[in-house]
Amino acid sequence: MQTLSPTQPMEHLDDWDDFVATRYKEGKDESEFRNYDKLANPGVAEFYRLNHTHQTLDFVLARKKEYLSLTKGPKSIWEAAEYLNTLVDDSDPDTDLSQIEHLMQTSEAIRKDGHPRWFVLTGFIHDLGKVLCLYGEPQWAVVGDTFPVGCAYSNNIVFPEFFAANPDIKVPELQTKYGIYEPNCGLENVHLSWGHDEYIYFATKNYLPESAQYMLRYHSFYPQHKHNAYRHLMSDHDVKMFDWVDKFNRYDLYSKGSAKPDIKALKPYYDDLIAEFFPAKINW
Ligand code: FE
Ligand code: FE
Numbered sequence: 001m002q003t004l005s006p007t008q009p010m011e012h013l014d015d016w017d018d019f020v021a022t023r024y025k026e027g028k029d030e031s032e033f034r035n036y037d038k039l040a041n042p043g044v045a046e047f048y049r050l051n052h053t054h055q056t057l058d059f060v061l062a063r064k065k066e067y068l069s070l071t072k073g074p075k076s077i078w079e080a081a082e083y084l085n086t087l088v089d090d091s092d093p094d095t096d097l098s099q100i101e102h103l104m105q106t107s108e109a110i111r112k113d114g115h116p117r118w119f120v121l122t123g124f125i126h127d128l129g130k131v132l133c134l135y136g137e138p139q140w141a142v143v144g145d146t147f148p149v150g151c152a153y154s155n156n157i158v159f160p161e162f163f164a165a166n167p168d169i170k171v172p173e174l175q176t177k178y179g180i181y182e183p184n185c186g187l188e189n190v191h192l193s194w195g196h197d198e199y200i201y202f203a204t205k206n207y208l209p210e211s212a213q214y215m216l217r218y219h220s221f222y223p224q225h226k227h228n229a230y231r232h233l234m235s236d237h238d239v240k241m242f243d244w245v246d247k248f249n250r251y252d253l254y255s256k257g258s259a260k261p262d263i264k265a266l267k268p269y270y271d272d273l274i275a276e277f278f279p280a281k282i283n284w
Contacts, residue, residue: 007138009046012096013087013130016143019044021253023158024226045159051140052162055193057150057174063141063194068202072135074281077274080128087133101260103127108266109255110248121273122212123251125204126219129196131284145222146192151179154229158222177232186235187218195220203284207277214241215248225249 010016019041075083084099097105107123132142145158152175153163168174181190192198201217208216223229225245234242 007050009050010043010139013133013139013143014096014102015041015044016047016139017102017252018256020145020222021256024222024253047139048144048159049162049165050138051144051193052157052159053165054140055147055149056166056168057180057191059141060149060191060194064191064198067132067199070203070283072284074283076281077125077128077278078271079281080131080284081124083134084128084131087130097256097260099127099130100263102256104261104263104266104270105255105258106251107270108261109251109258117273117276118209118212119248121277122208122215122248124270124273125200126216126248126252127196127200129198129200129203129216132196132199141194142196144193144195144220146195146197146218146220147223148179148181148190148192148230148233150174150191151181151233152177154223154227156223156227156229181233183232184235185233187233187238190230190233192218192221197221203282204278207279207282211241211244214244218242218245219248219252221245 081100081103087099103124103126106126107120110123111120130142133139147153147157149168153160153166153169157163163169174180197217197220201213204216205213218225224231224234225242231239
């Protein structure tokens with residue numbers, strides 16, 4: 001049996017993405033995807049145990065304070081993608097995609113369907129927040145389905161039983177339906193568990209349309225976009241904008257398995273696309 005690292009239980013960061021894609025495989029009904037097997041995915045289950053145990057309101061606020069000051073230095077979008085590509089773990093180079101390949105597979109699928117250029121670009125950058133791993137963050141603080149902290153956990157969050165070990169569960173004010181929030185206060189006022197979504201949203205928000213910002217910021221918020229579990233915190237505007245999140249999600253989940261993109265051949269197109277929206281370097 002494989003031994004699990006106490007802090008990095010998944011062999012590969014993308015094990016989480018693969019697990020989510022299996023969970024929401026097209027054609028599966030709701031009861032089927034709730035039957036995920038801890039024994040079949042021990043690394044992923046342990047990853048969620050850590051995630052649900054340690055993602056407290058205080059933890060999220062501390063991470064936002066640290067990373068949303070964007071003091072990790074300026075980099076171009078392409079440099080950030082190449083930097084993310086240095087994240088190599090024990091994956092099989094023949095079958096697994098590199099980080100840039102996943103990004104391009106997503107963006108190329110969007111492009112093939114004739115969507116606007118900003119949408120293609122959003123596909124290309126959507127996982128750049130995973131560079132958090134390279135700053136030394138554990139897997140459970142980079143990937144994973146996101147969920148609001150500071151209010152009750154929905155039973156629609158995967159492995160809800162693991163919240164029993166979260167210190168916030170013992171704080172009654174943080175466990176009511178609305179917790180520290182007001183009804184329909186709007187998601188911009190809600191703190192989600194910390195990870196790669198919030199970081200890439202924040203680093204790029206000044207350069208992209210609002211629809212792109214929603215896609216980036218909420219692409220891992222499965223409890224909402226797949227289960228509608230937090231409508232009571234959303235404004236009507238959020239609900240409208242989530243049409244874009246849904247539109248994006250299909251490409252993120254289901255573009256894997258198409259042919260490996262030819263990065264070298266595609267690079268000039270992406271250089272132009274990036275230059276259309278971004279300055280030479282942005283702060284990270
Ligand atoms: Fe992602
Ligand atoms: Fe992705």
